[in-house]
Amino acid sequence: MTQLSSTSLASLDEMKCDYLRKHPASQAMYERARKTLAGGTSHNYRASVPIPLYWQGGQGARMRDVDGLEYVDYALNGASAIIGHGDPRVLEAIASYDPRLGGATNNELEVIWAERIKKLYPSADLVRFTGSGSDSTTLAFRLVRGYSGKDRILRFGRAYHGWHDHSAIGYLEGAPIPCGVPASQGDLIVTASLDGDLEAVRQRLAGGDIAGMIVEPSGAGMGMNPLSHDRLLELRALARAENVPFICDENVTGFRWSPGGIQALLNLDPDLTLLGKIATGGFPGSAVAGKAAIMDQLAHGVRSPVSHSGTYNGHPVVATAAIAMIDAISDGEPQRRAEAFATDLKSELNKLMAALSIAGFAYGPSSTYWVYLHPNEADPLAVVPGRPDYDAVSPSILSNAPLEMVEALYCGLCNNGVFNTIFNGGFTSSVHGPSELDQTVSAYAAVLRELRDRGIVATV
Ligand SMILES: Cc1ncc(COP(=O)(O)O)c(C=O)c1O
Incomplete structure (x- = not known):
């Protein structure tokens, strides 16, 4: 894995400061949580740097954090919310669940x-x-x-x-x-x-x-x-x-x-x-x-x-949610819509990277999307901006980006209203639509420009 120079690391820290400024309530919650939860969280991968965000909840393709900020969500409750958050069919099933059934x-x-x-x-x-x-x-x-x-x-x-x-x-x-x-x-x-x-x-x-x-x-x-x-x-x-x-x-x-x-x-x-x-x-x-x-x-x-x-x-409460969810997606239509959205998103992000001359591309199967960005300080690779090419960038390189760069992209996107998994991308749902697409592409445009202008990602 490429190690970033101290100059690059300092530049990325500046991006993270903006994230801290925007999330005072999450910061306060983190300080409180660390006194009782190891690392302030229940999952190492939720402990994003410099602080994790804490959430109020989600509806459809969007989530709201404790600062009241809204995000297009690509983490989707651990990839499960393929029909979006708060689908009425699942909510109704849970509401009718009788806890006396016991577990x-x-x-x-x-x-x-x-x-x-x-x-x-x-x-x-x-x-x-x-x-x-x-x-x-x-x-x-x-x-x-x-x-x-x-x-x-x-x-x-x-x-x-x-x-x-x-x-x-x-x-x-x-x-x-x-x-x-x-x-x-x-x-x-x-x-x-x-x-x-x-x-x-x-x-x-x-x-x-x-x-x-x-x-x-x-x-x-x-x-x-x-x-x-x-x-x-x-x-x-x-x-x-x-x-x-x-x-x-x-x-x-x-x-x-x-x-x-x-x-x-x-x-x-x-x-x-x-x-x-x-x-x-x-x-x-x-x-x-x-x-x-x-x-x-x-x-x-x-x-x-x-x-x-x-x-x-x-457990019957899990069974209740699971049956409602499976019934809602058994005809394959939600999967088709989620995949169509992911295809559009990858295509728009690839156009963007080509326009910005960034050595990177969006890729990923089915209703996922991932973004590879080639670090400026890594050995050069023959990356054509916006074109997934697994001969030039072998599959095992794709998740090998410097952690600090991945974190900066994650923070930058959060600052612009997009919540990803911590792996440069995530999952789509059947309820992601045109407004989510526009917001996501605008967020990437802002963050990719910044990473390019700070000399973090390679250009071609
Ligand atoms: C393919 C795969 N297998 C297993 C797991 C582990 O699941 P869990 O986090 O529920 O233990 C995950 C989690 O993301 C996964 O992606």
Whole structure:
């Protein structure tokens, strides 16, 4: 990763000062929160620099912060709000929820919820609800280990599968075992490169010691490191040829790429599918859905060979939101609208970068958009402004921008009424429309000019 010079860092700090001036209420909330919440937040990635924003809530494609400022939202409640915030169908379902149903007991709503999933995901013979996306990968790893009698998981660098020990290993290719993760676990995770040699993956699978292969089918990092459909299908075929269970982590792509996720578009037929976010109606939870031969390891209660529990798995309040959300998006129309908006946005941003001669481009699959900006202080690359070119900028470079530059872009966009994920982009919904498009492109025009004029991003 390129290190920025002290002059560039000082220049970026000036941009962050403007952000501080604009958000006094968030700043006060941060000071208060830090006294009780570690880092002032409940998630490391929400602790944006110099201070995180705190929120009142959202409606449609917009969010309002505690300073009363409104933003076009591309974070969308962890990518779940594909029909926007506060959709009346979901609100009405939640309002009619009877809390006396309780949780932590079997209930009809979780059965209905699983039936909805099974209908749209024919690869799933059976469903087991879990507590979060990370929880879904934890169970998937245990299931394939139990099924195969092997210990090692094959994963791809930069793909995100949650924060637990076995997902943390290999997230950054070639990096040491992360702090707090036992070094002894390192041998259990085999990391391959998504844009590396497929023959190396084949040979590794043929080694006979891999319990399962997990793939983020959008490409690593929610599509920031693109993965072509052909390559995804080849990975699936390699796993099948070696009889290695194929785990498709559709926590982001599920219900977003299409009602049946990316697997419906490509006929992927995974052995296990992991679902969260939209699948839980934006409420906490997740699901593992898969082939009976693997899922049946959970079929005998406490006598099951694979142990699994979780007090609030399949909670009826989550099931209520999830069923309403799934019913609202099952015809595929919201996905089509969200994707059409994302296509327009990427096209307008690419025109803008071409007009500003900035060495960068907007890209990303389906209803996502990401922005690559080439740092001025990095080794030159043959980037044509506004043209995504994965030969010039290989997928593994795309999420490698200096953190301080990413943070400055994020702050600058917040100053101009656009709230992204902290990864230079985010997700679109069916209710993003022309006014959101105009506001977003104007915000980028202001911030990209500033980054260019301060000598932070390269020009061509
Ligand atoms: C593909 C993928 N898998 C798993 C997870 C982990 O989900 P959670 O944050 O709910 O633990 C995420 C989170 O963004 C994700 O994007």
